[in-house]
Every structure is written in C-alpha cells, then in structure tokens.
Amino acid sequence: MLKLIWFVQIVFFLVSMLLTGLFAMSLSGGDFDGLIQAHEDQQSIFMAALFVLIGCCIDIGKYLFWAKRHISRFFTLLSVVLMAFSWAASCAFFISSEMRLLKDAQYGSPEYIALQQEISAIQRSIDIEERLLDKRLGSSYHKQWEQAQASAMKIASLQVDLREKRATLPLVGSTAAESEIETTRLFASVSGALNVSLDTVRTFGYAVLALLLEVSTLGMISLARAEKTGGGISVDKPTEPDSKSDDTLLVNEEYRQKLAILTSDILSGKIPPVLRTIKSASYGLNLDQIRTVLSDLHSAGILDTDKRNSYKLSERVSCQPVISSTK
Numbered sequence: 001m002l003k004l005i006w007f008v009q010i011v012f013f014l015v016s017m018l019l020t021g022l023f024a025m026s027l028s029g030g031d032f033d034g035l036i037q038a039h040e041d042q043q044s045i046f047m048a049a050l051f052v053l054i055g056c057c058i059d060i061g062k063y064l065f066w067a068k069r070h071i072s073r074f075f076t077l078l079s080v081v082l083m084a085f086s087w088a089a090s091c092a093f094f095i096s097s098e099m100r101l102l103k104d105a106q107y108g109s110p111e112y113i114a115l116q117q118e119i120s121a122i123q124r125s126i127d128i129e130e131r132l133l134d135k136r137l138g139s140s141y142h143k144q145w146e147q148a149q150a151s152a153m154k155i156a157s158l159q160v161d162l163r164e165k166r167a168t169l170p171l172v173g174s175t176a177a178e179s180e181i182e183t184t185r186l187f188a189s190v191s192g193a194l195n196v197s198l199d200t201v202r203t204f205g206y207a208v209l210a211l212l213l214e215v216s217t218l219g220m221i222s223l224a225r226a227e228k229t230g231g232g233i234s235v236d237k238p239t240e241p242d243s244k245s246d247d248t249l250l251v252n253e254e255y256r257q258k259l260a261i262l263t264s265d266i267l268s269g270k271i272p273p274v275l276r277t278i279k280s281a282s283y284g285l286n287l288d289q290i291r292t293v294l295s296d297l298h299s300a301g302i303l304d305t306d307k308r309n310s311y312k313l314s315e316r317v318s319c320q321p322v323i324s325s326t327k
Helices: 002-027 032-037 042-067 073-107 110-137 142-171 174-180 182-194 198-236 240-268 275-280 287-299
Strands: 303-305 311-313
Touching: 042 073, 042 198, 073 110, 073 174, 073 182, 073 198, 110 142, 174 182, 182 198, 240 287, 275 287, 287 303, 287 311
Parallel strands: none
Antiparallel strands: 303 311
C-alpha cells in the first residue's frame, strides 16, 4: 500500500512540476516549437531553461515545506503561498494551451485562409494602384492627371475594404475551430446548458482541475507519512504495554513488602522509628520513602513526636500486644 501511495505521489509531483515549469517558460516568451526552431539562439534556450528550473524549484519548495509543516506554522504558510502560485500557474497554462490550440485550428480553417488570401490580394492591388498613381502624377499629360484622380479614389475604396476585412479576421473560423477542440466543445456544451459564458466555464473548469491536482499532491504527502507512521507503530510496539505492566506489578509488590516489613519491625520494637537508623538497616527504601512511612504512622497515632524532630513509638501502642503481619 505504501509503495502505491509513493508511486501516485511521484506522478502528482511530476505533473504539477511540469505544469508550473511550462508556465514559467511561457513567461520567458518561449515554447517548445520556438526552441526547436531557434536552436542557434543560445540565449533563448538559456532563458527558457532558467524559467523552467525556477518553476520546478517553487514546486519542490512547496512539497518540502508541507512535509515539515509540523515544525513551524511558518512552513505551513510558505507551502500554502507556493501552492497558490502553483495553482494559478497551472490554470494559466491550461487556458493558454487551449487558446493556442484554438488559434492554430482557426488559422488552418478554410474560411480564415480564404479571407487571408482576399486581404493579401487587396493589399497587392493597393500597392499596384499606388505605384500607378505616382507614375500618373509625374506625367505632363492632363489625361494622366484625370486617371490619377481615379486611381486615388480606387485606393481609398480598397483601403476601406481592407480595414473591414482585417477587422473581421480574428472572428473568421473561430466557430469551426471550437468544434474541432474536444475540451472547447465540452465547455461550450456546459456553457449552453447553464446559460453562462464560455470563458467563465473554461476558467472555472481549469481552476477546479488545478486545485484538485494541488490538493491531491499535498494529500498524498500526508497520507504517505500517516501510513508510514501507522505501520511503524503496529509492527514495532505490539508487546510493550504487557511487558511494562508486568514490570510495574513486580515493582509495586516488592515495594509493598518492604513497607510491611518496616512497619512490622517498628510496631514490634525491633527498630526505633529514627530516620538514620532505618536507613542504615538496609530495608531497601530511600529517605523519601522512609519519611513517608514514618509520617503515615504518626498521622495514624502509632508514633509520637520525639526530640529533634524525630519519632518514638506511642505509649498506647507499646502497651498493647503486637501482631506481626507481612501481608
């Protein structure tokens, strides 16, 4: 079970670190395609690798601080802050990746390609008319000047048409692109069912996905630690309570026997109730235990206070026969 937990934990680690690293790389303005094409640009590769390393270090710090959170609350706070950054980075990477896929699908749609070709044709026509206008304005013939005026009007009309088509270019092919991307189709269906904007559904969906990834990763750390600790207790300490209880019973029984012997000797007059005398008689009791016995006997009226803060056997007891017992 513990091996399975560690395996899943490592998978979560790698996924979260990859997402944070890729988002950090996107902050540097780089991506995989750009790095492959710009293999000669060493500075671009260095910056992308540096940002990926920073993202991985952030995730590693998050895991280490969370694993040692019992040491200090400051570690818990650091782990939560880094987790929030990692969560935001994962959300941003998910959204930017889908937007990139949508753009690629849009740029490859027939509508977008056709409109792009129309824009290019209009631009070429404008360039031709501008060159022709310059030639006609430089002519000395009045007829050429009249034709130049027609060319200027045509250029103005083409420029208006060009601006209109360029304004509609970002929207052309977007519907076809959304139908090609599986995640976008899913978010669009949810958006239509809930009557909520597509961007809201997309952001909420990726936010929940990234949050589940972060919580599951930190939860796996806690689960692995709990499993390891629980296994150690169940295996290593199954018989300790019994052995400790047996030792305690033996010690208590031996102590009670020593107390009974000392009390019996004091009552029978074999030894005077004097602290130093009892200590030197080797009853196996320390000074505190002997003081406790004498104090209890004095409280019971068996001993009276003698000179120099010592005790003596009470006359009432000394006049009675003493029955020895070592129970």
